[in-house]
Amino acid sequence: MIRLEKRPTPSRAWTYATPVLAVALTMLAGGLMFAALGKNPFLAIKTIFYDPILGEFAFYYRGQLLVKAGPLILIAVGLAMGFKAGIWNIGAEGQYIMGAIFGAAVGLAFYPAEHWYIFPLMVIAGAIGGLLWAMIPALLKVKFNTNEILVSLLLVYVAEQLLAAMALGALRNPDATGFPGSRNLQQYPAASNPEIWAGTGIHMGVVAALIAVIFAYILLSRHLMGFHIQLAGQSPKAARFGGVNPTALVVFCMGLSGALAGLAGMFEVTGPAGQIAISFNSGYGFTAIIVAFLGRLHPIGILLAGLLMALTYIGGEAAQATLQIPAAAIQAFQGMLLFFLLGVDVLSNYRIRLVKEGVA
Amino acid sequence: MTDLLSVQGLTKAYPGVVANDDVSFSIAPGEIHALLGENGAGKSTLVKMVYGLVKPDTGKMELFGKPFAPPEPRSARAAGVAMVFQHFSLFEALTVAENVGLGMENPPPLGQLSREIREVSHAYGLPLDPRRLVGDLSAGERQRVEIVRCLLQDPKLLIMDEPTSVLTPQEVEILFATLNKLKAEGTSILYISHKLEEIRALCDGATILRRGKVVASCDPRENSAAELAELMVGEALQVPDRAPGETGKVVLTVAGLTSEHVDTFGTKLQNIGFEVRAGEVLGIGGVAGNGQDELLSALSGETIGSPETVRFRGKPVGHLPPNARRRLGMLSAPEERLGHAAAPDMSLVENAILSGWQRQKLTSGGGFLRWGAARSFAEEIIAAFDVRTPGAHVAARALSGGNLQKFVIGREMLQRPDLLIVNQPTWGVDASAAAAIRQALLDLASAGAAVVVISQDLDELMEVSDRFAALNAGHLSAPKPARGLSMEQIGLMLGGAHDMDVANPDEAHHIIETYEEGHP
Known part of the structure; x- marks a missing residue:
C-alpha cells in the first residue's frame, strides 16, 4: 500500500526537482499520445522542445521565444506577488489591454512630433492604465468586501469592449479610410519599441520583464514588504498580529500586478503588435496565471516557466505546421505539463511510503 | 484478572525523533490510569496509536487479552475505545444533537438521538440540551458534548487528553464525579494531564513518560505532586x-x-x-x-x-x-500559537521577525531585512527559553506546542516590553x-x-x-x-452561576467547598 506522510518541513530538494520531473513525465505521456495519433513521438518532442532553440530555423524561433516570454513573465511576476498574499487578480488581461490603450493614446496624442520624452511618458501612462484598472477591484474589495476574482475577471470583458471602441473610434487611424485600428506605432519612431538587437526578439518589454524578476526577487527575499506579503498569504491571523495592514496590502498587490500588466500591454502595442486593434489581446494575461503557478510564484521560477511556456507555444505551432499534429493535441500536451506539475507538487510537502499491510 | 488494555514494547519513530521507545503499560478494568509527561514526551503519539490514528513501528497491544491493532479510529471505536480530544471537533453552527450524530457511524433518527443524549447526559451528571447550538455553549459544555458522544458508543476504554484545561473548578468537580461514576461501572479511563494534584485526586495508576520512554509506573496517591513532577522532568522543579x-x-x-x-x-x-x-x-x-x-x-x-x-x-x-x-x-502574546502568534509554515527566524522587527531593529533603512540579525535574535530566544528544536531554520509547525509557546513568549519578553x-x-x-x-x-x-x-x-x-x-x-x-x-470569592468573581447547572447559591457553595477540599 502506498501512503503519503506529511513532511514536518517542505523538502527543498523536491521543490527544485518536481518541475524537472513534471517536464519528463509530460514528455513521456505526450509521446504516448502522439504515438497513439500515429505520429513519431520522438520527432514530435524534438520539434516542440529542441528545434525552436537549436534546430535549423532556430534563428527565427529564438526571437519569437523572447517576444512571447517577455509579457508572460512581466505579468506573472506581478500576479505572483498578489497570489502569495492571497489576493487573486484574475483580470491581468484587462489591465494589459488598458495599459496598451493608455500608452498608445499618449503616443498618438503627440503624433507626429518627435521628442525623446514621448516614449518614457507612454511607459508611465501604460503602467498607470493597468494600475487604475486594477484599482477598481482593489477599492471595491477594500470598501465593500467584494470578491476581487469576479470583479477583476469581469473587467477583462469591459476592457475588451473599450479596446474595440478605441480601435473603431477615438484611436482609429484617420488616414486608414475606415479600417479599424490605430496608426501603426512601429512606423512612428518616437513612440515605438523596436528590437534592441535585430533578430533577438529583445525589446524594452523583455528588458522590463528581467528587471521585474530581479525587483520581485529582492522584494520577496530581502524586504519587509515581501515578508508581509508571504505572511498574509500563509497565515492571515498571524499577519494581523504582526501589524500587516490588509487594506494597504490589497492596494499594493493589486496595484503592482495591474501596473506590470499595463506595462506589458504598452510594450506589446508599441512593439510586436504595433497598433491598437480589435484583436490586440491574445490571452497573455490569462496564460500568465499558469506561468505564475508553474514557476511556484517564485520570480526565478517564473522566468523559467515563462520561457518554457513560450517554448511549448512556439514548438507547438511548429509541430502543427511541420508534422500536422492537430492543435487540440498540442493544447492537451500543454495541459499535461500543468497537470503533472501540480500533481508531483505533492512530493515537496509529503513523502511517499510503501507500507506493507498488516503491520501492527 | 486480565488487563483491559496492555501495551508491550510499542515504538514509533518519526524522522529525527523517536516519539515512543519500547513503551509498555497496562490498564485494569475500571481503572483510571494517568499518562504523565512533559510536552514532547510522547503521550499524544501513544494514545494516537491506541486510538488507531498512528500505526506503531514495532510492539503490540492487547485488548481483553486479544491482539489489538486498529488500522483506523473507526475500528478502535468498534472495539470499545473512545477518545475526547483536547481540541474539540464541533461545528458551532449546528446543534448538540446534530454534532453528536455527525460523529457516529450509524446515527439514529434525530428525535431518538436527542432522547438518548438527554438520558445519557443526565445519567452521568452532564446535563445537555440537545437542541442548543454548539456556538452558544461554554467550553465546559462543549466538552460534555464530546464526552456524551463517546458515552453513546458504550466505550470500555475512554481516553481523555487534557480534559480540565478549559474548565472552571466547579466544572472540574462535575467532570470528576462523572469519571468516577464511569469507573464504578467498570469503564477504564486513560487520563492525560499536566495537573499533578488532579491526577493524585483522581487516578489509580500512573505511567510516566520522559523523552518517549517509560521512566516510572506508580500509584499517584502514594506520591506527592513534587515527586511526580520530578519523575516527569527528571530534575527538581523550581x-x-x-x-x-x-x-x-x-x-x-x-x-x-x-x-x-x-x-x-x-x-x-x-x-x-x-x-x-x-x-x-x-x-x-x-x-x-x-x-x-x-x-x-x-x-x-x-x-x-x-x-x-x-x-x-x-x-x-x-x-x-x-x-x-x-x-x-506594548507587547502581547495571543493564546493561539500556531496561526496567530506564529505563522505555521514560516521558520523560527521569520517568526522572530513577525513581531520583533521594530524593537530588535531587524530591518535596515528602507525596510530591508537584516537576516543575520534576525537569525541571532531567533537563536537568542531558543537559548534563553530552552526551546527544543534542531535549529532556527525549522518551520514553526514542526515544533511541539509547548516548545513553540516558549518561543512565542520568549520573543516578546526579550524585546524588553x-x-x-x-x-x-x-x-x-x-x-x-x-x-x-x-x-x-x-x-x-x-x-x-x-x-x-x-x-x-x-x-x-x-x-x-x-x-x-x-x-x-x-x-x-x-x-x-x-x-x-479565597476559592469561594474567586468562584463568585468568575460568575459562579454562569453556565453552571446549579440554581441555588447553597449548592454552588457546596461545590466550591468540595473543590477546596480536593485542593488544599
Missing part, C-alpha cells in the same frame, strides 16, 4: 517566587472598552475598565470564550477603537495598530517549562514592566498575580489583591 515589590506609575489604563464581536460566536466586551502599574502582574481569570481573545486583541491593537479607551502611560492609544503600540513598548499582555501563557506547556515561563513573567514585573496575564488556570493566576480580576460574558470584575482571596 517554584516561582517573588517578593511583592513596590509598584510604580500607572502604565496601562483601560476605560469604557466595549467591542463589537469579531465573529458570530465571539464575545462582546462590555465596558471594561482597569489599571495596571509598573512592576505589577494583573491576573485575569475566566472560562474560555468569555472575552479573553477579544480583550487581548483590543490591547494588542489587532482590533482598534476610540483613542481614549486604552491609554499607555497616559497617552491615548486605543486607535493605534499593533506596530505603533509595539514601538511604544514596558507592558506585556499574555493569553494562556502556559497552556499545554509541561510543568518545568510552565514554571520557567511564570518565573520569567515575574522577573519581567520585578524589572519594572507591567504584566497582564489572561489565563484559565487559577493555580497559575494565584501564583503570579498581584491583583486578580475575572472575565465573565464580556464583563470584567473589579480587580482585587490576589493574596488572601
